[in-house]
Amino acid sequence: MGDRIFGEKKVNTEGKIPTGSKILDFVLGGGYEKDVITTLYGPAGSGKTVLCMLCAASMARTGRKVVYLDTENNFSFERLKQIAQYDYEKVINNIVFLRPVSFAEQKGMFGRLKELVNKHIGLVAVDTIGSLYRLELGTEQGTYAVNKEFGRQISFLQEITRKKNIPVLVANQVYADFEDKQKVKMVGGDILRYASKCLIEVIVLASGNRKAIVRKHRSIKSGKEMAFTIVQGGILGVKEGKGFFR
Numbered sequence: 001m002g003d004r005i006f007g008e009k010k011v012n013t014e015g016k017i018p019t020g021s022k023i024l025d026f027v028l029g030g031g032y033e034k035d036v037i038t039t040l041y042g043p044a045g046s047g048k049t050v051l052c053m054l055c056a057a058s059m060a061r062t063g064r065k066v067v068y069l070d071t072e073n074n075f076s077f078e079r080l081k082q083i084a085q086y087d088y089e090k091v092i093n094n095i096v097f098l099r100p101v102s103f104a105e106q107k108g109m110f111g112r113l114k115e116l117v118n119k120h121i122g123l124v125a126v127d128t129i130g131s132l133y134r135l136e137l138g139t140e141q142g143t144y145a146v147n148k149e150f151g152r153q154i155s156f157l158q159e160i161t162r163k164k165n166i167p168v169l170v171a172n173q174v175y176a177d178f179e180d181k182q183k184v185k186m187v188g189g190d191i192l193r194y195a196s197k198c199l200i201e202v203i204v205l206a207s208g209n210r211k212a213i214v215r216k217h218r219s220i221k222s223g224k225e226m227a228f229t230i231v232q233g234g235i236l237g238v239k240e241g242k243g244f245f246r
């Protein structure tokens, strides 16, 4: 039960949900894990939102509900249409959007999220978790209070996934590490890093292709990676310089 065939390999997908990309499912041993927070982090334009949309569409088309917290308020329904294709109506009907425009609103939305999570919810996506938090840090609210609230939101996501077995997919921004220019740091830093049992870094390669690199996982060696390109319908795996594959 729960096996899926990838080429000549059989993968047990129990406890996982499809990412919406067959190649990424294969890299992740069947998909994102159900009882953990998976965090995708990378620079703007790297593909975090397309990955969130792919997973949300794949869950919503099965008839399960998705809660999609869009904090950047630039969610493109046109883009979702390209990804969901002929299932668009069904997909859109099964996604509940929460769209806070300030960190105070994001706090309020977490209150709503608490009421929304029930057995019909197949995925909670937070795209992106750190943007309003980062803005709020620059205000008179005070770093301590803002960090405390951010920590509280992340604990709540942990509770949802651990106790209710609802997978949580988080996208997060990065900023340059001043000590090592080759590296990036996640907004919100260690709080989210520790809370996420799966961390996937997304980078943009010189070729314009992207790479997803597993940085932390309970059962996959860190450093496992896949190159991909963003296309109309989502993403396609690529072998650098060797064309596409599905």
Ligand SMILES: Nc1ncnc2c1ncn2[C@@H]1O[C@H](COP(=O)(O)OP(=O)(O)O)[C@@H](O)[C@H]1O
Pocket: 042, 043, 044, 045, 046, 047, 048, 049, 050, 051, 079, 082, 230, 231, 232, 233
């Ligand atoms: N239909 C499409 N075909 C190919 N690439 C697309 C399409 N729509 C958007 N993109 C590309 O996807 C990228 C944005 O990815 P996105 O997931 O929004 O990044 P992030 O959320 O990390 O900022 C942009 O480079 C954009 O050009």
Ligand SMILES: [Mg+2]
Pocket: 048, 049, 072, 127
């Ligand atoms: Mg985005």
